[in-house]
Amino acid sequence: MKKRRFGLLLAAAATAALLGACSEGDAESTGKGDDVVDIVWYPNESGNDLKSARDAIGDAVGEATGKEVKHHLTTDYAIAIETIVNNNAELAFMGAQGYIEAKEGNDAIEPLAVPTGPSGTLDDAKYHSWIAVEKENADEYKDGDGYTIDPIEGKSFSFVSNSSTSGFVVPSSSILNHFSDKGLSEEDLMEGGPFFEQVQFGGSHQGSAVNLLKGTVEAAAFCDTCVDNYVEVAEGEENTAGSVYRVKDDAAEPFHTVPGEEFVLVSVTPVLNAPFVANTEVLSEEDFTKIRDAFTSDEMAENEGVFVPEDSEQSGLFKKTEGERFVEVEDSWFDPIRELSN
Structure with a gap:
C-alpha cells in the first residue's frame, strides 16, 4: 500500500506541477549553505489568514540563521511533499503521513521539532x-x-x-x-x-x-x-x-x-502532532542545529505569533493554553502512523 500511495502521490505531483503552485518565493533548487531558507507549506496553512503565523515562523528561522526566508505556498499536498523531496525547500510543516512519504522519497528528510500538548511534552502531543x-x-x-x-x-x-x-x-x-x-x-x-x-x-x-x-x-x-x-x-x-x-x-x-x-x-x-521537517541534503548541519535550537527555545514558546494565546482573536498555527512548545522528536515517534499503512 505504501508503494501504491507514493505512486499516486508522484502521479498527482506530475499533474499538479503542470498547473503550477502558488508561492511567495521562487521555486529554484537550493544548495546547502546558500543564503536562502525555503519553507514549503501544505494547502491547509497557505491561506491569507495564516500569513502572520507563517511570517512569525519565518522570522524565527531568519533570525537563527541570518538568512533570507522564502515561503512556498501550495494548493496540493503532492506539490508540497515533492518540493522538499526534490531539494527545492529546506523546511516543511507537514503531517506525520506526509513526513513518512517524504522520508521514503528522500532519506535526507529529518524531523526537526513537534509542537507539544498543554503539558509541554510529547505525552499529549x-x-x-x-x-x-x-x-x-x-x-x-x-x-x-x-x-x-x-x-x-x-x-x-x-x-x-x-x-x-x-x-x-x-x-x-x-x-x-x-x-x-x-x-x-x-x-x-x-x-x-x-x-x-x-x-x-x-x-x-x-x-x-x-x-x-x-x-x-x-x-x-x-x-x-x-x-x-x-x-x-x-x-x-x-x-x-x-x-x-x-x-x-x-x-x-x-x-x-x-x-x-x-x-x-x-x-x-x-x-x-504534525512535525516541522528539514531536508539535510540542502540544509547544512550548522543551520539545522541553529533552527532546531531556536524552535525548542523558551523564546519561541513565548512567541505569541507562533503560539497564539487561547483568548486571542488572531489566527494562528498553534494555541497556547498551558505549556505548549516545540520539542525535538525522533523518526521512530511516527511509527504508529507507519503501522496504519502496513
Whole structure:
C-alpha cells in the first residue's frame, strides 16, 4: 500500500506541477549553505489568514540563521511533499503521513521539532481526526448514548488528500477496522463504488469541511486544528462525538460562503502532532542545529505569533493554553502512523 500511495502521490505531483503552485518565493533548487531558507507549506496553512503565523515562523528561522526566508505556498499536498523531496525547500510543516512519504522519497528528510500538548511534552502531543456530518442528518448516526459510523456506508464522502494523516490515513483506518467484515482496502475507499457512493478529496482540511457544509457530500473527514480558526463549539464539548460546531459569522475563506452552518462530530480519533521537517541534503548541519535550537527555545514558546494565546482573536498555527512548545522528536515517534499503512 505504501508503494501504491507514493505512486499516486508522484502521479498527482506530475499533474499538479503542470498547473503550477502558488508561492511567495521562487521555486529554484537550493544548495546547502546558500543564503536562502525555503519553507514549503501544505494547502491547509497557505491561506491569507495564516500569513502572520507563517511570517512569525519565518522570522524565527531568519533570525537563527541570518538568512533570507522564502515561503512556498501550495494548493496540493503532492506539490508540497515533492518540493522538499526534490531539494527545492529546506523546511516543511507537514503531517506525520506526509513526513513518512517524504522520508521514503528522500532519506535526507529529518524531523526537526513537534509542537507539544498543554503539558509541554510529547505525552499529549496530539490533535484530532474528525468524521462529521451535517447537523440535520446527525440523528441517523445516534447509537444509544453515543454515535456510530455505520450509516456512512453507501454515502458520499470527502477526504482531504490520500497523503493526509488526519484527513485520510487515520479516518480510513477507522473505517476499515469498523467494517472489517467487508474485506475492504484503502484503495476501495478512494473512489465511489466498493463502499461509498461517491468520494471527493477536498485538497485541504478546510476544503473537505466546506464540501460537507455546502452539501456536496454527506459526510467528511478533517481535523480540529485546521478548522479551529473558522468554527466554534455550539453544543457539547470540543472533540467529543455528538458535539455541534458552527461556522463563525466572520469566518475567512473558504468558510466565508457558509457562515452559521453547523455540523456534528460522529467520530473523533487522536492523532500524533504534525512535525516541522528539514531536508539535510540542502540544509547544512550548522543551520539545522541553529533552527532546531531556536524552535525548542523558551523564546519561541513565548512567541505569541507562533503560539497564539487561547483568548486571542488572531489566527494562528498553534494555541497556547498551558505549556505548549516545540520539542525535538525522533523518526521512530511516527511509527504508529507507519503501522496504519502496513
